[in-house]
Amino acid sequence: MGIQEMSDAECRTFLRRVQIGRLGCALDDQPYVVPINVVLEEDYLYSFATLGQKVEWMRKNPKVCVQVDEIAGPRWVSVIATGRYQELREPELTIERAHAHKLLNQKQRWWLNAVAQRQLKSGDELMETIFFRIRIESLSGLEGTESSS
């Protein structure tokens, strides 16, 4: 069948390469899933947002899940991380916030879109960007190749 579980190291190599993941958060048993930009460093996935439903929910319930996949021709990979939301606020976490900014600045595309999206809704072009990271608590992945046999 050509399907196998990925090692922790393989999951991390994959997470370092990709740009976009899907973040799952939940409140009162209702899950909510949105695309986010992700950057892996050590045991953290760094990302950003502007104030909205996902940030409001994660402040109330920091348990989250990030799923990342890639389907390229006959080969596919899917990695799932669960962890805890940590908001990089100033002034308590100014250094970590600046570090997140630097890491994420290397991946411009979704950055611009996500910020623009929130500005569209709020009409506030100066809306503050919220940086956060997810401390990974579990990590697993599967990779497979299609087979007709």
Place this chain on the structure above:
Amino acid sequence: MGIQEMSDAECRTFLRRVQIGRLGCALDDQPYVVPINVVLEEDYLYSFATLGQKVEWMRKNPKVCVQVDEIAGPRWVSVIATGRYQELREPELTIERAHAHKLLNQKQRWWLNAVAQRQLKSGDELMETIFFRIRIESLSGLEGTESSS
């Protein structure tokens, strides 16, 4: 910025076209996100799985979320549906189950992979496929075009 909210009809047109979505479910405030095959018909998203964490969780908490996106060059679309899990069991829902099977059979790739994946884990090549549908309760979408200005 070139970002706009999609109408209900535009969201549905997009969902009819795509093959894969990300399903979010939650148990005890812990969200879990996995890729699934999706087929839209009327107010339902049809899919399938073999017994595992997501089915076990959705049986306990039927509140779910399905997120679907497409990033093709400078254009991107993201649609989010929330709704309720309904398992298409026999004998109560035999007709609906057969209908789901027919709809999903048109999209073979993930079907085969997902079933193979579970068989790999269980060692049971006869493991039963579970069909389910999600009754959509809310539907929203955004589409955008990158802009450097």
